[in-house]
Amino acid sequence: MGSPKKNQNKGLFAAMTSGFSMFGTAMQRSVNGLLGYEGMEVIDPDGGKDDAEEEANKGRWKQEDRDSYWKMMHKYIGSDVTSMVTLPVLIFEPMTMLQKMAELMEYSYLLDRAxxxxxxxxRLVYATSWAISVYYAYQRTWKPFNPILGETYEMINHGGITFISEQVCHHPPMSAGHAENDHFTYGVTSKLKTKFLGNSLDIYPVGRTRVTLKRDGVVLDLVPPPTKxxxxxxxxTWVDSPGEMVMSNLTTGDKVVLYFQPCGWFGAGRYEVDGYVYNAAEEPKILMTGKWNESMSYQLCDMEGEPLPGTExxxxxxxxxxxxxxxFQYTHFAHKINxxxxxxxxxxxxxxxxxxxRYALEKGDLLKAGSEKSSLEERQRAEKRHREDKGHQFTPKWFDLTEEITPTPWGDLEIYQYNGKYTEHRAALDGSSASTDADDVRSTEFNPWQYDNLSAE
Structure with a gap:
C-alpha cells in the first residue's frame, strides 16, 4: 500500500518527506550536542524562548543537577533504561504508569459512538480519534512512577466504566489493564522498551491494545507510534511521537493508517496527524486530518484519496x-484520576x-517523596529475594499469563488476559451494605506485597 495523499492544498507524501528530513537533521544536531554543545537548544517546538535556565526556574532542574545527572547517565547511552536506573524524584509527577494507562479513558464517549x-x-473514525485523544496528556514531560509489582489502580464513576490495571511483572516492567462499560471492553498488555540516546530517550510501545465493540462484536487492534x-x-524538555498509528478492524479487515508528522525547525509540522480509513481492499474511503493536541476531523474521499465534491x-x-x-501540566481528567x-x-x-x-510528591514534599520511594523499592527487592529463596513465582490477582506470544514492531510480547475475578470482587463489595468513608480510604496503608511482615533488610 502506497503512502496516501493529504487532502486539499498540502501533499501528505511531500509533507512526510520534508518532515522526516528535518527530523533527521535535528537528530544529527542533537548528536553534535552530545559531542560538546550540550547547552545548545536545537529545536524549539513551540517557537518560544524557553531555555534550560527558565525551565530550572520552574522547579524542574537546577543546572548543577543536570550536570551531575549527565555524568551518571552518559554511560547508559544506547541502553534500555526502563528499569535499570534509579531516577531522582524531582523529575517525577505524582502519578504512576497504571494511572496514566487510565487516561486513555477520558474521551471514552468516542468508543460509545463507535x-x-x-x-x-x-466506526473507525470514532475509534481512532479516541486513540489519538490521549496524546495531549502524553506530551507531559514529567515521568510517572514505575508501579510496584502487584500494585493496582481502580477507576469508576466515568462514563459507566469500570477500569482495573495491575503491575504483572517487574523485570521487564509489564502492566495489564481492563476497562468495560455497556458499549465496549478494552484490554491492554503493556511492556515499554526504551533506548537512551544521551539527551533524548526513544520509547517503543511494545504492547497490545484491543477494543471489542459489544453491539456487533467487532474487535479493533491498535498499534501506536513510538515516542521520543x-x-x-x-x-x-519536550515530547514528540513521529511515525505511524494503525487501527485495524480484525473482524472486517478495514483499517486506519495515520501519520504523526515529526517536529521540524521551530515547531514546523508538530502535532499534525493525517491519513485515511481504508476498506479491506486497501482503498481509501475517508480521510482524517488534524492535530493531536487540538482536534481531529474527517471527510469522505474518492479512490484517489481526494475529497468528494460537495463534502466538507x-x-x-x-x-x-x-x-x-x-x-504538572495536568488536565482536569488527570486530577480526577488522582x-x-x-x-x-x-x-x-x-x-x-x-x-x-506519590502522595508526598503531590503535597510538594520532595524529601519525603524520595525517602518513601527508596523504601518501597527496597521492600520490593526484599520480596524478590524472599520469593527466589522460596522458589515461588509471582502470580497477578486480576490477570492471567496466557500461552499467547504476539509479535509487535518492536519485539515479541507475552499476553496477559483479564480473568474476570475483579468483576466478581467488585460485585460482592457493591452488593454489601457497608460503606467506606473517604478519610478512612486515605489512611489505608499501601500494600501491594505478596508476603506479610517481610523486612526490607
Missing amino acids: DECEDPYM VNNLIFGR LKEVWRVAAVPESDK SFETAPKKLLASDSRLRPD
Missing part, C-alpha cells in the same frame, strides 16, 4: 479545556493513590 455507529468506516523525549537533560471537513473530536498554569472521586468504595490497598511517595 459502538452505536452502523457505518463501518465512521527530547532535551531530556539539557535544554527545554467535519470535526469529530476536540480537546477539552485544561487548567491554566498547572504545575483523586478519590473516581475510586470505588473499599479501594484495594494496592491502589496507586495510596502510595506514600
